[in-house]
Amino acid sequence: MPTRTDLTRTTRRVLTVGTLAALLTGGLFLGDASAGTVLASACTGNVTGDIGDDIAVQGKDVADLVRAGAKEQEMFLHLNAVDPDKLAQEITAKGVLPVGKVPTAASGTVSGDTIAAVVTQALKGADGLGWSWDTATQQKTLTSIRNKVAGNCGLSVATANYSIATGLPSAATGTPAPGTTAPTATAATPSMGTGNATAPRRDYGNIPAAVPGIALSPGDKYPSAAPVAGLPTPEIGVLSGSNTPPGQADVRNTGNANALAAAPTTNTVQLPMLLAVVALAGVSAALVRTWVLRRVS
Template sequence: MADAPDLWRKVLVRKTPTWQRTRRALTVTALAALVTGGAFLGSGTASAATTLAGTCKGSVSGSMGDSVALPGSSVKDVVRQAAQEQVGLFNFLTVWPDALANTIAGKGNLEVGQIPQSAGGTIAGDAIGTVVSTALKGSSGLGLTSGTQNQVLTAIKNKVASACALTTLATNYTAPSSSAPSSSPSNGSSSNPGTGGSPLANLVPGSNGGTAPQRDYNGIPTATPGTAIAPGIRYPANGALPGDASAPQLGGQNSEGQGPDIRNAGNAESLATPGSANDVQLPMLLAVIVLAGVTAGLVRTWVLRRAA
C-alpha cells in the first residue's frame, strides 16, 4: 500500500490542470533567468580594471576610466626617510622609521587616481602623499602623543608629495574629428531693409546665426604684374635710398652749381687731430728760445771781455 504523502501527491497532480503546471514551470524558469542575468551583469560592472604603476614617479598607461594603483613598497624608502627626520630627543623611543616603512610596504597596492577621459593627465604628488599618510594613520611607530603622530604623518605626506608624481596616458583615446560646418563668406552687400542698409544688419542680438560682412581690401596698394621691380635691383646693396637728402649727390652739378667732387657736408666742423711725434711742441719751442737768449748773452760777454 502506498504511503499517504505519495497518495496525496498523485491526487494533487491529477486534479491540477496541465496549463497551470505549464505556467508555473515557465514562471520559475523566468525568475531563474532573471536572477542569473542580474548576477552576471553585477559581476561585470562591480569593479573597474586597475592599472598598476611600478614606481611612484614616471608615466603609466591604461584605458580611460581605469584605476591607478601604486605598490606600497615603491614609497617605502621615502616613508622611512621622512620618519627618520622627525626623530628627536623626546620621541626616539616611540617613532620607528623602519616599522613605518615595513607597514606601508605591507599595505599592498594603494589606489592613488584614475586614467582620465582624455589623452592623458597627471596624478599629483599631493594626492599620492595623502593616500600614503591615510594608509599609515593609526600605525605603530608614529609616536606616543597625538601631536607627534600628526607631525610624523604630515612629514610623510609632504615628503611623498615632493618625491612622487605620475603622468597618465590613455591607450584607447581617439581624438575627435573636426565636424564644424563650412560656411561661405558673406559679400557684405545684402542688408536688412529694416536696418537702413547697415553692414551689421545680419547680426541679430541673441541669435547664433549672425554673419559679419567681408572685409574690403581694395584700398591696399599692390604691385601691378609686369612692372614690379625686385628690392635687390631697386635698392642695391650699399646704395643710397631714393629721396634721402642726407645721401651725397653723385656726379653732375648740384643745386649750388658746384662740381661733382664737392660734397654737401652740411654744418660739419673740423676737429683738431692729435699731434704726431714729429710736431714741435710749445715747451720745446720755449726751451729753444731761452737757450738762444742765454747763448747770445754769453757771446756778448765774451766779446766785451776780449775787447777790454
Template sequence: MRKTGLMKTTRRALTVTAMTAAVVGGSLLTTGTASASTVLSQACSGTVVGALSDQVAVQGKDVAGIVKAGAQEQEWFLHLNGVDPAKIADTITKKGAVTVGEIPAGTASGAIDGNAIATAVTTALKDAGDPYQVGLGIGGDQQQKTLDAIQRKVAGNCGLATFANNYQQPGLPSTQPGPTTTVPGTTAPSTTPGISGTGSATAPPRNYGNIPAAVPGVAGVAVPPSALYPSTATLPDQALPQVGVLGGSSGTTGGQADVRTAGNASAIGGEPAGGNVQLPMLLAVVALAGVSAALVRTWVLRKLS
C-alpha cells in the first residue's frame, strides 16, 4: 500500500512538472516569435521599408547571379581547381532568405551597404557544408580566393536603403487630438484660413461690397458723394470728395454745386488738315511738269531729225 501511494504521488509530481515546463516553454517560444520580425527585400539593391529594429533579409536566388559571376573569376578550365560557379550559385539559392542587417533604431532612415550584404552571403556559403562539395575549390587557399572574389562582386553590386515607417521625431507633439482649454480672459485663436494670431492685430475684410455703396454705371443719374462713400467714412476735415466740381470758389444753390463757367468754351486754332495741298507742293508739281514736257519735246525732235 505504501509503495502504491508513493508511486501515485511521484506520478502526480512528474505530471505537474511536465505541464509547467510545457507552459513556460510555449510562452517563451511565443514571445520570441512575436518580437522577431523580418523584412524580405525584393533584391539586393533598392529600398526596404519596415519597423524600427526589424531584420532585413535577401533571398539567395536574388544574389545567385552575382555570386556566380564572382566565382567565375577563379574558375579554371573544366573546374580543374575545384571551383564550380554553377554549384555555388545553386547552394546560395537553396539557402533561402539570408539576413543581411536591420532597420536601425532611433532614426527615420539608414543603409545596409554592399560589404555587409557580401559578408552575410559569404558566411552563408561557408556554413553550407564541405567547401569542396559547395564548389569553392580545392584547398583552403583556393577556397579563400573564391570567397574573396564573391565578396568583391556582391559588395560592388548590392546596397539597400532602409526607411522606418513607425519613426516619430523626438520632441514633436502627439498627432492625437486632445482636450482644448481656454484661459479665462483670453480669446481662442482664430481658425479662419489665411488669418492667424490673436490680440489687437487686424486683418483685411473678406468682402468689399460696401465700397462704393451706390451701383455705378446708371445712365442719366448723378450719384451724390454721400452715396459713393458710406456714412462712416472719415476723411481729413470731415469733408467728402466732390464729384464734377471745378477747382476754385463757386457758389452753391440749394445745396448743389453751381458751375458758372459751363458752356463758355471756345474753339482754338488747330493744325491744317492733312489732306490740303499747300502752295509749295503745287509749285513743285508745276515745275516737274514743265521739265517733263521739255524732255519729251527734245526726244521727239531728235527722232525726227
C-alpha cells in the first residue's frame, strides 16, 4: 500500500510533466504566431506572405549573376586575384539572404537594387574579389557584381492577410495604421476669411465716359475698342446708314410711305341720292313758308 511520501512524489512528477508539456505547447503556438520567412524561388518573380513576414532569396539563386559580374573584372589566369567561381561558391554558402519584409499594404516590391546591396554586403572581404591589398580592384569587382544583380533581379510582393480595415485609422486616436497614410479630408467645410484678402481692381478703360461741362469728341466717347472693334464709331444725331454730309443734321422722315386707294363699297352714298335729298328739302321749306303766311293773313 503506497505511503504518503510515495503519493507526494507521484504528485510532484505529474505536476512537473504537466508544466513541461504546457511550456512546450505554448512555445509551439508562439512559434506559429510569430512572423515567418517567405523564401523566394528565384531572385525574380512573385512572392506571397503575411504582413511583417521576412522576404529572403537563396544565395544559390544569385550565384550565376555573381559569377558573371566578377568575370567582367577578371584578368587572365586570375592575375588580379579575381576568381568568379570562388565568389559564386561564397554566395551559395551564405544560404538564405533576407532582402525585405511583407508590407502593410495589398502589394509591394523588392527592387533589384535592394537585393544587390544585400549580395554585395555578404561578399565584402570574401576571397576572389582581388588581392587583399588591392582595395580598388575589390571595389570594382563588387560594383560589377552589384550592377549585374540589380539589373536582373526584382520581386513583386502580395500580402495574403491584407484587408481594407488594416489601413483605416484608429477610432480612438485617429492615427493611421503603420505603413499607411492618413486619408485626406474631403468634407466641404466653409473657410473663415481673415478680412485682409483683396481682389484686383477692375479695368473700366473701355467704358464710354462723359464729364459734366466738357464736350467730348465722338472718339473719346466711343473709343476704338468699344463697343465692337472694327466697326465705325457712332455719331450723335446722325441716323445710321444716311448719306448726309458730316455736320448737317438729317431730319428726313424715316422711309417712303404712300397712301393706298381704298376699295369701292356698295354702301357709299352716290350723287343722285344727294340731289334728291336736297330737292325734297327745298320743297318742304316752300310748303312750310306758304302755310305760315296764310295763317298770319
